[in-house]
Amino acid sequence: MSLHTLxxxxxxxxxxxxxxxADDTLLLVDKPSGLLSVPGRGAGFDDCLIARAQRQYPEALIVHRLDMATSGILLLARGPVMQRxxxxxxxxxAVRKTYxxxxxxxxxxxxxxTLPLICDWPNRPRQIVDLRLGKRACTDWQALHYDAAKACSRVALQPHTGRTHQLRVHMQALGHPILGDGLYATAAGLAAAPRLMLHASRLQLPHPLSGELLDIHCPAPF
Known part of the structure; x- marks a missing residue:
């Protein structure tokens, strides 16, 4: 979520x-929902994952970000060389992420x-599908389980591009917006969950020094 809406x-x-x-090159941490990845603009938005990490690891630097409402695995570099x-x-x-x-x-x-996405500028930070002007976006999805009592489905999502709100908009476009999504869910879907039900649950990457595959899992808390 953009701070324009906060x-x-x-x-x-x-x-x-x-x-x-954790090792001498990188850190993999579980970011809670509701916490910014990096500081926001203006006063009152300083508390964030990287600030908390740097209290324990002063050399830690951000490599990628998760939306504030999204929880799960976040990769941090230990120093500018590893950040690059x-x-x-x-x-x-070379990094594979599963949500x-x-x-x-x-x-x-x-x-x-593969619906292309673009910012809905008058309504930013909302993103929309635009077949003519949108930027390429690609998401693989797999249905895992249907909960008939709650009328919702658990899905695994693998983004192959990194567009803003990509997973959220692609699921909305499929007719299955993510529960608790304040930008894209229906009124019923927003009311059905206390938070955005999106969690970065697996990250795979070759270790930057050894080349050995790191395969980190972090089960969803929902």
Whole structure:
């Protein structure tokens, strides 16, 4: 979520850095929902994941970001050299990310969405599908389970591009917006969850020094 839409910010309590993996080159941490990845603009938006991490690891630097409402695995570099190396891995698509989401309605099977996306500028930070002017976006999705009692489906999502709100807009365009999404859910879907039900649950990347595959899992808290 962009700070253009925020008139207040109530980050979750700081209960300590939730480390998933650490060595001399990188950190993998579990970011809670409701916490910014980096500081926001203006007063009152300083508390964020990187600030909390730097209290324990002063050399930690951000490599990528998660939306404030999204929880899960975030990769941090230990120092500027590793930040450049890891950023290049993201740019070359050497990093594979998997998200878990709860979406409205019954979704079955699997598929790929390649709908191009662009900012809905008068209504930013909303993004919209634009077949003529939109930028390329690609998401693989797989339905995992349908909860008939709650009328929602658990899905696995793998983005192959990194557009703003990509997973959220692609699921909305499929007719299955993510529960708790203040920008894209229906009124019922927004009321059905206390937060955005989107979690970065798996991250795979070659270690920047050894080349060995790191495969980090962080189960969704929902």
């Amino acid at each position: 008139d207040h910010y109530n980050p979750p309590p700081d209960e300590g850095l939730q480390l998933l993996y 190396v890891l950023s290049l891995q993201f740019a070359s698509r 878990t989401a709860l979406v409205e309605g019954k979704l079955t099977g699997e598929g790929r969405s």
